[in-house]
Amino acid sequence: MTCWGKLGPVTPLIKSLLLLCLSIASMAMLPGCNNRSESEEAAPPATVYRHSMDGAPSSLDPAQASSIYANFLAVNLYDTLYRYKYLARPYELEPNLADGLPEVSADGLIYTMHLKPGVHFIDDPAFPEGRGRAVRAEDFVYSIKRQFDPATRAQGAWLWQGRIVGLDEWKENGSDYQQEVPGLKALDDRTLQIQLVSPFPQLTHTLTQGFSAVVPREAVDHYGQEFAIHPVGSGPYRLQTFNSASAVLVRNSRFRQEPFSLSAEGFDAVSQGHLGLEQLEGKAPPLMDRIEIEFVAEDAARWNSFIAGELDFIKVPVSQFDQVLENRDPPDLNATLAENYHLIANLESGFVHTDFNMDDPRIGYHPDPDRNTRNHALRCAIIEAFDWRKRNEIFYYGIGYVFDGIIPPAAPEFDLQKHHVPVARDLEKARNLLSDHGWNAENLPVIEYGFTSSVTERQMFEQLRSFLGEIGYPQEKVKPLTFATYGDYARAYLNREVMLMTIGWTMDYPDAENTVQLFYGPNASPGSNTANYNNSRFNQLYRESSGMQPSAGRTAIYREMNQIVIDDCATISGVSRRLILLWNRDLAALPDRSFVGGFFFRFVAPRGQSGAAQAAE
Amino acid sequence: MTSDSRIWRQLKKNRAGLAGLLIVAVFFLLAAGVWTGILGQDWSDAGGGRWEPPGKEFWFGTNLLGQDIFQRSIYSVRTAFEVGMVVSIFSTVLGAVLGSLAGWYSDSWIDHAILWLKGVLDSIPFYLFVAAVAYALQGQDWAMHIAMIATFWTTTGRLVRAEVMKIKSREFVLSARAIGLPDLLILSRHVLPNTLHILLIQTTIAFVAAIKTEVILSFLGLGVHDGVSWGLMLAESTQEVLAGHFSNFLAASLMLFALLMGFNLFSDALQDAYDPKQAAI
Numbered sequence: 001m002t003c004w005g006k007l008g009p010v011t012p013l014i015k016s017l018l019l020l021c022l023s024i025a026s027m028a029m030l031p032g033c034n035n036r037s038e039s040e041e042a043a044p045p046a047t048v049y050r051h052s053m054d055g056a057p058s059s060l061d062p063a064q065a066s067s068i069y070a071n072f073l074a075v076n077l078y079d080t081l082y083r084y085k086y087l088a089r090p091y092e093l094e095p096n097l098a099d100g101l102p103e104v105s106a107d108g109l110i111y112t113m114h115l116k117p118g119v120h121f122i123d124d125p126a127f128p129e130g131r132g133r134a135v136r137a138e139d140f141v142y143s144i145k146r147q148f149d150p151a152t153r154a155q156g157a158w159l160w161q162g163r164i165v166g167l168d169e170w171k172e173n174g175s176d177y178q179q180e181v182p183g184l185k186a187l188d189d190r191t192l193q194i195q196l197v198s199p200f201p202q203l204t205h206t207l208t209q210g211f212s213a214v215v216p217r218e219a220v221d222h223y224g225q226e227f228a229i230h231p232v233g234s235g236p237y238r239l240q241t242f243n244s245a246s247a248v249l250v251r252n253s254r255f256r257q258e259p260f261s262l263s264a265e266g267f268d269a270v271s272q273g274h275l276g277l278e279q280l281e282g283k284a285p286p287l288m289d290r291i292e293i294e295f296v297a298e299d300a301a302r303w304n305s306f307i308a309g310e311l312d313f314i315k316v317p318v319s320q321f322d323q324v325l326e327n328r329d330p331p332d333l334n335a336t337l338a339e340n341y342h343l344i345a346n347l348e349s350g351f352v353h354t355d356f357n358m359d360d361p362r363i364g365y366h367p368d369p370d371r372n373t374r375n376h377a378l379r380c381a382i383i384e385a386f387d388w389r390k391r392n393e394i395f396y397y398g399i400g401y402v403f404d405g406i407i408p409p410a411a412p413e414f415d416l417q418k419h420h421v422p423v424a425r426d427l428e429k430a431r432n433l434l435s436d437h438g439w440n441a442e443n444l445p446v447i448e449y450g451f452t453s454s455v456t457e458r459q460m461f462e463q464l465r466s467f468l469g470e471i472g473y474p475q476e477k478v479k480p481l482t483f484a485t486y487g488d489y490a491r492a493y494l495n496r497e498v499m500l501m502t503i504g505w506t507m508d509y510p511d512a513e514n515t516v517q518l519f520y521g522p523n524a525s526p527g528s529n530t531a532n533y534n535n536s537r538f539n540q541l542y543r544e545s546s547g548m549q550p551s552a553g554r555t556a557i558y559r560e561m562n563q564i565v566i567d568d569c570a571t572i573s574g575v576s577r578r579l580i581l582l583w584n585r586d587l588a589a590l591p592d593r594s595f596v597g598g599f600f601f602r603f604v605a606p607r608g609q610s611g612a613a614q615a616a617e
Numbered sequence: 618m619t620s621d622s623r624i625w626r627q628l629k630k631n632r633a634g635l636a637g638l639l640i641v642a643v644f645f646l647l648a649a650g651v652w653t654g655i656l657g658q659d660w661s662d663a664g665g666g667r668w669e670p671p672g673k674e675f676w677f678g679t680n681l682l683g684q685d686i687f688q689r690s691i692y693s694v695r696t697a698f699e700v701g702m703v704v705s706i707f708s709t710v711l712g713a714v715l716g717s718l719a720g721w722y723s724d725s726w727i728d729h730a731i732l733w734l735k736g737v738l739d740s741i742p743f744y745l746f747v748a749a750v751a752y753a754l755q756g757q758d759w760a761m762h763i764a765m766i767a768t769f770w771t772t773t774g775r776l777v778r779a780e781v782m783k784i785k786s787r788e789f790v791l792s793a794r795a796i797g798l799p800d801l802l803i804l805s806r807h808v809l810p811n812t813l814h815i816l817l818i819q820t821t822i823a824f825v826a827a828i829k830t831e832v833i834l835s836f837l838g839l840g841v842h843d844g845v846s847w848g849l850m851l852a853e854s855t856q857e858v859l860a861g862h863f864s865n866f867l868a869a870s871l872m873l874f875a876l877l878m879g880f881n882l883f884s885d886a887l888q889d890a891y892d893p894k895q896a897a898i
Contacts, residue, residue: 299856299859300859303859317859319856319857319859319860320860323860390663393667394667394682394683452838453838454838455838455849455852455853455855455856456856458838458849459681459853462661462663462682463663463682465661466662466682469662475661479843480842480843482838484752484839
């Protein structure tokens with residue numbers, strides 16, 4: 001009756017229709033109840049993990065897995081040769097589809113890898129009789145070739161461009177899949193061989209990326225453009241539904257049975273003992289029947305859904321840090337939330353930095369040596385004026401990690417000894433730099449700071465302007481250069497049209513090579529070196545180190561390169577943001593937004609009995 | 618009694634209208650204070666702490682960056698008046714010119730062309746069109762103004778056209794034509810001055826609409842590029858309200874409400890004063 005009352009006046013006709021519908025529904029349910037078998041009644045309810053993301057993938061094709069959202073899904077729907085250990089920190093490589101780490105030739109140029117036996121694609125109409133066939137080495141060759149095929153419009157080719165013998169030529173010759181690539185071969189159904197142009201120690205890391213996921217050619221041919229929403233892979237999950245608001249993945253019942261090993265995954269009882277992960281020992285992932293992913297870009301909506309219990313996981317919006325955290329250092333969950341949720345505060349695997357466009361003679365390199373020196377002083381003064389403490393406090397709740405240089409804390413080569421002291425501003429030094437080099441309010445150049453039209457970006461600009469005001473930079477000489485979309489902004493800075501630009505870089509793999517390459521001269525725009533930085537010593541060191549395996553010698557070279565960029569005052573850098581992740585205590589899990597990323601889905605389990613206990617029963 | 622004195626008498630009788638005029642005058646004084654450098658000059662300084670509550674130092678509190686919300690609210694009055702004045706004046710002039718041409722040359726190709734243009738512009742959803750123009754011209758300081766002027770003139774043009782069609786058959790116009798005065802001279806000297814009441818009312822209406830549109834466009838990131846406006850303050854407040862801080866939201870929305878209410882009351886009073894039926898009462 002209450003329900004009718006809430007609905008307001010209901011006409012007799014509508015009442016009759018509703019009653020009719022209810023009657024039909026009841027009749028439809030009755031035979032189902034009667035016919036249910038004993039085994040169905042005894043079956044446990046499906047286990048569901050409800051994940052939230054602050055953005056949505058536009059495609060599920062691994063060739064388009066450029067965003068963190070697309071990558072999360074790609075590595076669950078498809079298989080990559082390698083992944084990162086679930087629990088080991090720092091991150092460590094682990095074979096995934098590959099049966100062991102690669103065998104590398106003495107000169108570092110030939111990588112041989114074997115696939116695990118008995119791995120099958122999911123059943124799909126793309127295959128004869130709808131039965132998924134075994135994954136073969138040839139599928140990997142095809143998948144990498146797709147990245148270089150202009151028809152695919154793939155976004156991952158840069159990972160292997162100029163690296164694999166004959167691959168770039170294959171593209172130039174028309175991307176004919178019948179034509180073999182000398183450096184990319186399937187020696188047999190389960191053996192792959194990659195031959196490199198020059199040593200590339202990061203190759204194995206690139207094979208953890210969603211871009212390198214293995215796709216079957218039959219499915220690509222069968223679905224054509226629709227392949228973007230009809231994933232056919234061999235990953236732990238298969239797609240049930242997908243749209244711009246959500247995706248539902250269900251367990252791939254044919255996924256290879258690999259019992260979970262705490263020690264192999266790098267379990268640390270001290271820091272991870274409270275998460276209930278011990279129960280995973282011996283169980284074979286995937287451990288959930290169903291993964292429901294909600295794509296909610298709006299912070300408030302995502303947070304409210306989480307608090308209402310509609311989600312099991314959230315990356316907490318910065319605006320909620322005040323409500324969520326009891327303490328900042330170390331970040332600690334408040335008592336009310338701690339009853340129901342676990343917290344982890346991870347540093348992002350990347351950093352935010354503001355680059356000077358060194359190609360702009362107003363502030364970068366200048367043909368006149370005197371002006372070049374003055375520009376250097378100007379850049380250094382701006383860096384000295386930048387208040388990282390305040391930037392961190394305002395935009396990252398004071399829990400970001402501020403450091404100088406271009407090697408972030410997530411990189412193993414980060415120099416903790418040197419960077420443990422927070423970067424401090426020096427206004428006096430900044431003012432002196434300006435005055436000693438003849439800069440004054442009248443002759444200072446107009447600074448154009450580029451950003452997309454969002455509230456946060458605008459506030460960052462206003463904050464920068466206020467910092468510069470403190471060293472006498474006239475307000476009217478610090479101008480915004482706004483862009484409606486990130487695409488417009490990126491186009492402008494790739495065309496070297498933006499004088500000062502803030503970039504957030506997420507590392508593709510835990511190796512400082514991935515960040516120092518951002519300042520390598522030949523990578524200048526439209527490449528990844530958006531600062532258009534070009535220092536001959538730096539470039540020489542980069543070339544020298546590019547073929548080196550991780551070692552103390554290589555780390556020393558990276559650190560020298562880091563210091564060169566700092567001395568040249570080419571970038572205002574930087575901060576690694578701390579991400580606050582919350583998840584339901586009813587789950588045994590360790591979520592990750594970094595290198596493990598989407599790989600953790602397969603290990604999420606409902607908290608309960610341990611695998612060993614189950615086995616004993 | 619002259620027409621002007623009659624209108625002024627009518628206006629004085631309308632208390633709500635006078636209150637509106639007073640509110641607008643106060644806001645104008647604030648805007649003048651900003652123009653002359655007396656008020657709101659520290660709107661971009663980030664000298665305070667994050668989200669400080671209202672107090673002696675910061676009357677309306679501070680925002681995320683520690684900027685004084687009072688200073689920003691006051692500076693935004695200048696932004697509102699600048700946008701309102703530029704858009705209302707230019708759109709009224711454009712509407713007057715095109716409307717009078719269409720009315721004077723009614724049923725000619727000039728009239729048809731202007732009506733076609735007006736019909737096309739009116740058929741596009743207003744905010745969608747303004748946002749599209751502002752987006753297409755992004756980077757230009759005057760993008761938002763151009764977008765609004767391009768759409769606001771149509772109503773004025775329609776009203777002026779109808780009035781000119783009515784006036785052009787009046788005896789004084791026929792006399793002017795009879796003595797051989799050129800069309801443009803008759804239009805500018807004898808016809809347009811008789812549409813002044815429409816133009817005056819339309820200017821106030823366009824002023825209000827321009828301020829509202831600026832706030833919406835700035836909120837969407839398509840409006841003010843360099844500076845501050847109530848729209849930008851409201852956009853900032855979307856994040857602050859989540860964290861339980863309402864100063865930005867309240868300051869911007871109350872200031873906007875007060876100015877719009879003042880203008881609306883004054884505009885209504887002006888319409889009543891010019892209405893001959895009201896005069897007869």
